[in-house]
Every structure is written in C-alpha cells, then in structure tokens.
Amino acid sequence: MLHISTGTAPAWEVDYQNTANVSLNGQPLNWDITALGGGRYHVLLDGRSYGAEVVSADYATKNIVLKINGQRVELSAKDRFDLLLERLGMSNAAAAKVNELKAPMPGLIVDIRVQPGQAVQKGDPLLVLEAMKMENILKAPADGTVGGIKVNLRDNVQKGQVLVQFA
Template sequence: MYKAKVNASFEFEVTQEAVNQLDAVETSTNEYHIIQNNESVKATILNSDYNKKTYSVKVNNNTYNVVLNDTLDQQIAALGFEIGAAKQVNDIKAPMPGLILEINIEEGQEVKENDPLLILEAMKMENVINSPRDGVIKSIAVSQGNTVEKNALLIEFE
C-alpha cells in the first residue's frame, strides 16, 4: 500500500495491485504514455528525489508535486518518526558523566549541524559534542570546569 500526497493537499492510497495494472509505457527518458480509463495521458517526470521520495510530474501540461510513502514510511510516521524531516532537537544533555573542558559557543550564536559546541572529558577521553542541527543557542547551562552527571542539561536551542 502506498500513500500519495499531491500538491501538499490531496491524499490518496494506491495498492500494489493498482500499480501492477497501470498501463504505462516509457516513450523516452522520464517520459511515459499512460492509458487510464480508455484515455491517453502523457506524463513527464521533471524532478525526483529518491531519498525524500518526492517527485515533480507533468501530466497533460499540468505540473504536480507528489510525495510517495510505502508501508515502511507509514509505520515509521505512526511511531512518531519521519524520514528526512528536519531534526527538532531543542536541547543537548550530557551523554555520560564528565568534566566540561571547553565551550566553543555563546548564547545567541548561530550554529550549523555538526559544529563543535563543547568538549566533555569522561574516563580520560575528550568527547566533542557537536550540534545535532542548524539553530541558535538559547542558553548554556554549564561553564568550563563544571562536572556534570549523565543526562544533565548542557545547551538549549531557540
């Protein structure tokens, strides 16, 4: 079972059986001739992003933006996760107890995903804590030289 969302407003389900019965012939690269309800339809795939499962399709001179989700995508969404969605991490907590050796950011600073934020020493190893997403630092709950327990709040994002 596939779920299709067209132009971010129309949603419908498509079964594998319906896909198998589709009368479509590729006439050239990304161009198809389709017979639907005894009518001839010309379709062209203008853009495709296989990772995000998004497609821009031109059908009889009308362009449609389509998102296709298979059964696995639907199960992941039902669990509260989304593939390819923007990460919504709003705070960073200590992954283990340790000592804050260095803080590389300030409140109000804009950071990019994977920018180094601070260094946490644990078991004589330096662990660089990187930004999980793009964002702005709302607050820093620790100072250099502080010891922290596991799950202690370190940084909050706006």
C-alpha cells in the first residue's frame, strides 16, 4: 500500500500487486499500460488514452517526475513504514543518520556533481545514474559534507553498492 501525492492535490492510496491488479482509493483501477521503451508508456485509463514518460526517479526519496501528455507531474510516494515514521515524528531523524548513499539499482554513472569536502543540503543532486536508458538523479538524503566518492565517471555499479560517503 502506497500513499502518493503531488504536493497540491489530496493524496491517493494505491494498492499495487502487479499492473493487472491495482486499486486506487480502495476501488479497482480500470487501466492498461504498455511499455514503449526508454521510460515511455502508453496508458489507457477508463477508455482515455495517455502518453506517459518517466523524466526522473529518485528511489531513495521516493520522488518521481513524470510527463503525462506533455504535462510535468511530480509525485511523492510513502509506504506504510514512511507513514508510521511520519506519525511518530521520526521522518527527519531517520534521514539525518545517513552515512552513505548506495545505488538503488544497477546502472552506469554518467555524471558526478559533487566533490569530497563539499557541503550539501538534503535534496542536492550528487550523481546521475543511468539505468534502462533513464537518467536517475541521486540526491543527498540529508544535510552534510561529502566525505568521499567511491565511484568514477562511467563506472558500472550494482544495486546496494556504496557510491558516496558522508563525513
């Protein structure tokens, strides 16, 4: 179960088993989705056709930017653990204790935007990881100082590999 919001609209509750079994706010979602490649999709929703493109996906912060029929939409997802931490007032405390940034998926490092010793704020771009022909901007999970960069430009990385350490 995920709670998804755009920051301006009310949040949606999404229960996702697979693309054929999705419910939105407790109601089955009547849709069909076809991957076109390169992060692009064709979506049929209640008889209406939509073009969708994943512009960027930050899996660490669960923020996704899409283009739906050419219009940019920014989404933020929270699972039940995120919601529990938020209710307990611990969402920022958990982020403050991060000592390293790990690769959320296998891919290729196509840009390094920080240097050791550089101060960063939560959300600042650190690296760009290309996976499945999509560029994913990996951002600082909390305020801190870059202690070391453990990868080089054009390195292939594995899921869970340490990319950046914080001082």
